[in-house]
Amino acid sequence: MTTTIHTPTDTQLAPSRAGAIGALVAAATFVFGIVLFVTTLSDYTEGDPTPVESVEFLVGHQTTLFAWYLVIFLIFGVAIIPLARTLRRRLADVSPQLADIGAVLAYIWSGLMFATGMIHNVGITAVADLEETDPTAAQALWSSIDTVTEGLGGGNELVGGLWILLVSVAAWRTRRLPTGLNILGGISAxxxxxxxxxxxxxxxxxxxxxxxxxxxxxxxxxxRSSETAAPAADLAR
Incomplete structure (x- = not known):
């Protein structure tokens, strides 16, 4: 069975810069989240804290948690939108079904990230306020919030994994991304x-x-693709 190698056109490479920035920002949000996860938030994230311990930690670290959720969910959710558009455009002409389904999954993932981040950050304030008057109710509220957000995106990586898997498979078939990158994407997925x-x-x-x-x-x-395409576009004028 022969694999056809398709060379992307300048039109397909044109939006690569926005996608590149989105990808690099997404990587940065992961780095930020993991660093905070294993340092400042380690007392909260390690083990299985009780509802009392969770609320106490939340009240004492509201600003840090707010920043954490803002970056790892909301900023990340924004970043993957231009990346998803760019990858879809790069793959759509030779693998349209995988490209379209992958893009839909990416947009769903973005929406789930927005929902998770906003629920967490609104919930932090609500729980902290309630803790002053009714600690038991605050614990119950945070347990509910935590369960909902874990289901939306904190407890499993189904949607994001499927997106990266489809992109990796489509790119493998079309040779539009490096083979090593596709293997890495498959393993991560x-x-x-x-x-x-x-x-x-x-x-x-x-x-x-x-x-x-x-x-x-x-x-x-x-x-690199956008930098390569830019001179070619200038020569075409």
Whole structure:
């Protein structure tokens, strides 16, 4: 079976700069989130804190948690939109179904990130205010918020993993991205899907670390593509 190698046109490479910036920002949000996760927030994220401990930590670290959720959910959600558009455009002419489905999953992932981040940050204020008058109710409220946000995107990486998997498969077939990048994307995506198995959510750390490399590498590839396309576009004028 022969694999046809398709060379992207200048039109397909034109929006690469926006996608590259989105990819690099996404990688940066992952780095920020993991660094805070293992340092400042380690007392909260390690082990299985009780509702009392969770609320106490939340009240004492409102600003840090607000910044954490803002970056890892809201800014990340914004960043993947131009990246998804760029990748879809790059792959759509030779693998339209995978490109379209992948883009839809990316937009869904972005929406889930917005919802998770906004619920968390509104919830922090509500729980902190309630804790002053009714600590038991504050604990119950935070437990509910935590359950909802874990289901939306904090507890598994299904949607993001599927998107990266489809992009990697489509790019492998079309040779529109480096082979090593596609392999990395596939490994990261499999790790994401494993988080669906009860008791294996810690595998999500592999997805997180793999995603940092995947987003950063993708950003560099797209940035170089846009720099290559720009002189060609200028000559065509």
């Amino acid at each position: 499999v790790a994401a899907l494993i988080t669906l198995v009860p008791g294996l959510s810690d595998v999500g750390m592999i997805f997180g670390l793999g995603s940092i490399a995947w987003f950063a590498w993708t950003g560099i590839v797209l940035l």
